[in-house]
Structures are given as structure tokens and as C-alpha cells.
Amino acid sequence: xxxxxxxxxxxxxxxxxxxxxxxxxxxxxxxxxxxxxxxxxxxxxxxxxxxxxxxxxxxxxxxxxxxxxxxxxxxxxxxxxxxxxxxxxxxxxxxxxxxxxxxxxxxxxxxxxxxxxxxxxxxxxxxxxxxxxxxxxxxxxxxxxxxxxxxxxxxxxxxxxxxxxxxxxxxxxxxxxxxxxxxxxxxxxxxxxxxxxxxxxxxxxxxxxxxxxxxxxxxxxxxxxxxxxxxxxxxxxxxxxxxxxxxxxxxxxxxxxxxxxxxxxxxxxxxxxxxxxxxxxxxxxxxxxxxxxxxxxxxxxxxxxxxxxxxxxxxxxxxxxxxxxxxxxxxxxxxxxxxxxxxxxxxxxxxxxxxxxxxxxxxxxxxxxxxxxxxxxxxxxxxxxxxxxxxxxxxxxxxxxxxxxxxxxxxxxxx
DNA sequence: TCTGGGGTCCTAGGACCC
DNA sequence: TCTGGGGTCCTAGGACCC
Numbered sequence: 001x002x003x004x005x006x007x008x009x010x011x012x013x014x015x016x017x018x019x020x021x022x023x024x025x026x027x028x029x030x031x032x033x034x035x036x037x038x039x040x041x042x043x044x045x046x047x048x049x050x051x052x053x054x055x056x057x058x059x060x061x062x063x064x065x066x067x068x069x070x071x072x073x074x075x076x077x078x079x080x081x082x083x084x085x086x087x088x089x090x091x092x093x094x095x096x097x098x099x100x101x102x103x104x105x106x107x108x109x110x111x112x113x114x115x116x117x118x119x120x121x122x123x124x125x126x127x128x129x130x131x132x133x134x135x136x137x138x139x140x141x142x143x144x145x146x147x148x149x150x151x152x153x154x155x156x157x158x159x160x161x162x163x164x165x166x167x168x169x170x171x172x173x174x175x176x177x178x179x180x181x182x183x184x185x186x187x188x189x190x191x192x193x194x195x196x197x198x199x200x201x202x203x204x205x206x207x208x209x210x211x212x213x214x215x216x217x218x219x220x221x222x223x224x225x226x227x228x229x230x231x232x233x234x235x236x237x238x239x240x241x242x243x244x245x246x247x248x249x250x251x252x253x254x255x256x257x258x259x260x261x262x263x264x265x266x267x268x269x270x271x272x273x274x275x276x277x278x279x280x281x282x283x284x285x286x287x288x289x290x291x292x293x294x295x296x297x298x299x300x301x302x303x304x305x306x307x308x309x310x311x312x313x314x315x316x317x318x319x320x321x322x323x324x325x326x327x328x329x330x331x332x333x334x335x336x337x338x339x340x341x342x343x344x345x346x347x348x349x350x351x352x353x354x355x356x357x358x359x360x361x362x363x364x365x366x367x368x369x370x371x372x373x374x375x376x377x378x379x380x381x382x383x384x385x386x387x388x389x390x391x392x393x394x395x396x397x398x399x400x401x402x403x404x405x406x407x408x409x410x411x412x413x414x415x
Numbered sequence: 416t417c418t419g420g421g422g423t424c425c426t427a428g429g430a431c432c433c
Numbered sequence: 434t435c436t437g438g439g440g441t442c443c444t445a446g447g448a449c450c451c
Contacts, residue, residue, distance in 0.1 A: 038419050053451085056418055099451045181424090183449045216425055217448090245420060282443085292417065296445060338422090403419055411421045411451080423450075430443080 003164055005140050006108040006117050007231060009147035010124060012084055013135040013156045015101035016041035019080055020070045022133045032068045033060055040072065040407065044156055074406035080132055087127050091120055096233040100410060104144055106233050118161045125159060142167065143229035149178050167227045172199025179224055186213060186221075201225040239413045241280070243338030244268040250290055253323055253332045259316065265337045266312035268408075270305075273339060274379060276415040279304035280339035283311065285318040288334035295322050304343050308375050311337065342415070 012018065016034040021027045021043060031046035033039045039060050042051040049064035061067055081100040088095045091114055094106040107120050114120050121138040128136045135157040139150025142164055149171070154160040162170050176182050176190055176198055189212055195201050201209075202225035210218030223229060244265045251257045262285075273279050283305075284298035297318040305311060315337045323329070381390045387405075 035419085040419080054418065056416090058416080059418090102451075181449065185448055214426065239422080240424095241422070243421065247419060284444095290417095294446090298444060300443060333417095334419095336420090408420060411419095413422060421451090423448100425448080426446085428444090430441100432440085432442105433438100 003142075004108075004117070005142045005147075005162060005164060006106055006111070007141055007144055007147045007233075008088075008105045008107060008117065008121055008124070009139045009141075009144070009151040010084070010088060010103055010105065010121075011137050011139075011151045011155070012081070012101040012128075013137055014041060014043050014047070015081070015134075016072065016077055017043035017046070018134050019073065019076055022080075023073060023076065024070075027068065027070070030068055031064050031066060032070055033057070034070055034072045036069055036071070038403075072404065072407065074404065074410055077410060080134060083132055084128050084134065084136060087124055087131070091124070094233050094235060096235055104147065104233050106231075118159070121159050121161070143227060143231045144233070145180055145224050145229045146171070146227060148180055149174065152178055168202075171225065171227060172197060172202060174198050176201055176221075179221065181217065181220065186217065189213065198225050238342075238344070239278075239415045240342065241338050241340035242269055242272050242278075242342070242413075242415055243284075243336060244408075245286070245334060245336030247334045248332060250331050250333055253330055257332070258319055258335065259312075261335050262315045262319065262337065263308070263312045265335065266315055267308045269337055269339055270308040270311045270375070271379060271382075272412070272415060273306035273342070274375060277345055278342045278415050279306035280343065281305075281341035282339065283314045283318065284338045284340065285315045285322070286334070286336035286338070287319055287322045287332055288336075289326070289329045290331035290333055292333060294334070295326065297322050300341065304341070305339075306375075307372055308378075311339065 017032055020032060020034060029045065030043070031049060031051065032043045033046055033051060034041040035057065037057050039051060039053055039055045039057060041053055042060070046064055046067055051060045051064050051067060057069065077100060084101070085095065085097055085103050088103055088105045092105055092107050092110050094109070095103055097103040107114070107117050111117065114123070117140045121140050125136055125138055128134055137151050137154040137157060138159050139147045139152070139154055139162070140160070141147040141150050141162040146162055146167060150160040150162050175196060177187050179198065190196070190201065193204070193208070193212065195204055201221060206218065206222040209222050212218065213221065246261055246265060248257070248261070281304045282298055282300045284296055286294055286296045288294040299314065299318060319335070378390055
């Protein structure tokens with residue numbers, strides 16, 4: 001086991017909001033929120049009023065009447081997020097990026113060049129501040145999990161180093177909610193047995209935890225509370241699924257609504273799969289009803305698919321199955337399509353539109369080949385003229401755009 | 416004042432195989 | 434014939450993360 005703390009967790013502070021305050025100096029020091037209908041990010045000044053990401057815009061305004069909403073410069077978020085991660089790359093190739101604004105780095109192999117992990121972290125923070133104008137917090141520890149907790153404790157705009165001798169003392173007074181994987185449900189369950197700090201968690205028998213939370217979560221939390229944690233960084237991980245969803249407000253559950261929406265969602269998903277030659281075997285749909293309860297249906301095919309209309313048809317079959325099982329639900333508030341069991345990587349040329357075993361989806365039928373050709377044609381046109389040049393069912397989505405496409409793209413993982 | 420969108424992982428039951 | 438055990442895959446739902 002390593003005896004020195006060499007893992008850094010770097011996390012840009014209130015990232016989208018900080019970028020807006022960087023771009024428009026008149027916003028600095030003020031409570032701002034990125035978004036509109038829903039808050040995508042809030043500045044620390046806004047958080048002081050209780051404004052949080054994911055909160056409806058109306059509620060945020062209630063909490064903070066002087067809150068300033070800004071639309072969002074999504075391409076700048078991508079550029080600056082990438083630039084911040086590049087600063088880490090200057091120190092070590094062992095970088096695991098976990099989102100647009102967050103990454104781990106293991107500096108064990110470069111301390112002889114750049115100094116102690118603490119010095120490296122200080123340099124990184126200074127460079128991000130000077131070169132990009134953004135505040136970033138860093139936690140340094142012996143394990144990933146502890147480094148992540150340390151960066152949370154360091155926020156905003158701070159650095160916390162947890163030396164090996166002080167780990168348990170550092171952990172044991174912190175609330176369990178700071179642990180990765182402890183959300184509202186787990187927190188509530190732990191509270192029922194009187195566990196609120198990581199120290200109390202550590203003193204709880206492992207068997208009791210696995211009974212309460214299941215084997216995986218119980219083992220994990222027990223190990224983490226004693227700081228026994230894998231420290232290996234995963235520098236390249238492939239995506240395991242790709243999906244798209246659309247909130248609909250309250251719409252009647254009829255074909256006129258469902259069919260064009262599914263076609264649009266299928267297009268978003270399938271074109272990404274085709275672009276990376278990663279067709280998938282399992283298609284999952286999610287239908288959310290008026291009361292926000294949701295149901296999923298999935299099917300695993302013999303052959304992977306990435307053709308838009310075939311994905312839309314399979315999704316349509318699954319959605320019809322959901323509605324048949326819930327005949328009293330007349331209103332839907334969201335539709336989603338996801339494809340998983342992605343192929344490692346297929347040669348695009350060899351991929352044929354295979355699908356369900358029934359007649360109409362057989363490979364090699366004229367219909368199937370025609371669709372395959374149509375997808376390829378659309379992909380080519382978009383390559384030359386942009387995404388908006390041609391598409392499926394966009395007309396049907398007039399008012400349904402609650403979130404800009406640029407934001408959706410930011411959230412996507414590289415396949 | 417019913418809250419967006421894109422992801423990951425786990426669980427539990429059933430089917431099926433050895 | 435009955436009983437038992439282990440493993441894998443599929444499906445539906447849930448919790449969690451950014």
C-alpha cells in the first residue's frame with residue numbers, strides 16, 4: 001500500500017456560473033443562475049440563498065428575488081473545462097476525467113520533477129486561476145474516495161491535503177452524505193439506525209450494513225469508512241450506454257405525440273451510435289406519467305442495431321406495451337430511449353440493420369437496406385452541412401425544447 | 416406550486432444450462 | 434425420481450452522480 005498521498009481530485013467551483021462571471025464582469029459577486037426553467041448551475045452567492053442545481057427556476061426566484069438568470073455559453077464551458085483538464089495532463093498522463101469539470105490525477109510518478117503532491121496541487125490551482133481565470137478546488141489523499149471528499153471539504157477555492165496518519169481522524173467527524181454513493185435514500189436509512197457521521201459508520205458492524213443496504217453498498221461503505229479503497233485510476237473507460245430523453249409537460253398518450261417524439265429521440269441516439277460504430281443490443285424505453293411515476297421496458301436483441309427508424313420502431317413497440325399495461329394512464333410527461341450492450345467497436349461498413357427476429361426486421365430485406373441507406377445519407381449531409389440540415393420529426397418538437405441542444409451535448413459521454 | 420438531461424451501478428426474480 | 438448447487442443472461446426497478 002502506498003504510504004504517501006499522491007492522488008489529486010480537482011473540481012472547478014460552481015463551474016458554469018463561474019464561467020459566466022468570468023465572461024461578464026458585471027456578474028461577479030452577484031447571485032446568478034445558469035438556465036431558466038430549471039437551474040443548471042448556481043453561483044456561490046446564489047447558493048447562500050438556498051438556490052441549487054436542478055431546482056425549478058420559479059422556486060429559485062422565490063428564494064432569491066435578485067437572482068440573475070443567464071442563458072449559458074455552452075461552447076465556452078466545453079473549452080474551459082477541457083483547458084483545465086489539460087493543466088493536469090501537463091503533470092501526469094494518469095488522469096481520469098469524470099465529468100466536464102472534475103478529474104482525478106495520480107502524481108506518484110512525477111514528484112521528482114514537480115515537487116510534492118501539495119506543491120503540484122498548489123501550482124495547478126494557481127495556473128487554472130491565472131491562465132483561465134477560474135477557481136478550482138483540489139483534495140489530495142492516498143485514495144480516490146478520500147481525495148474526492150477532501151476536495152468537497154476544500155470548496156470553495158481551496159486545497160486540502162489528507163496525510164496518511166490523519167486519515168481516519170479526518171473522515172470520522174464528517175457527515176455520511178459526503179461519501180460517494182450516499183444519497184438521500186441511503187442517508188435516511190443510515191439515520192434510522194442512528195448513523196450520521198463516517199465515524200459512526202465505521203463503528204457499525206459490516207453485517208448490519210449489508211443487511212440494511214445490500215451486499216455491494218454495505219461492503220463498499222464499510223470499507224470506505226476505514227479508508228480501504230481501490231486507488232487505481234481508470235484513464236480510459238468506454239461508455240456502456242447512450243440515451244436521450246425529452247420532458248413533454250403533460251401530453252396525451254397518443255400516437256400523434258409518441259411517434260414523432262420517439263423518432264426524434266431515436267435519431268439522437270442512433271446517429272451517435274453510428275458515428276462511433278458502436279451499435280447496441282439492448283433497447284430500453286422509459287415512460288413517465290402525469291404523476292411523475294415512471295415505468296421502463298427493455299428488450300435485448302440477437303444482433304446490435306444503430307439504424308434510426310428501426311430503433312424508433314422497437315421503442316414504439318415497447319412504449320405500446322407499457323401503455324397496454326397501464327390503461328388508466330392517459331397522460332405522459334416524459335419519453336426516453338436508451339441503448340446498452342454496446343459493441344466494443346464495429347466496422348461501420350459491415351454493419352447491417354439487423355433487428356428483431358420477426359419478418360420485417362430481417363437483415364437484407366429491401367426495406368431494411370433502404371433504411372440503412374437513408375441513415376447513411378443523412379449522416380453524410382449532416383457531416384457537410386451541420387446537424388440542422390436534415391432530420392427526423394423536428395417539426396413535432398416545437399415547444400418541447402426545455403433545454404438547449406448545446407447543453408445536451410455537453411452532458412453526453414464520448415462513446 | 417409536481418423537477419432537465421445524460422449517464423453508472425446494484426438488486427431481485429425468473430429462465431436456462433451444467 | 435427427487436434434490437441440490439452454481440453460473441449466466443434477461444428484465445424491471447431503484448439509487449446515485451454530474
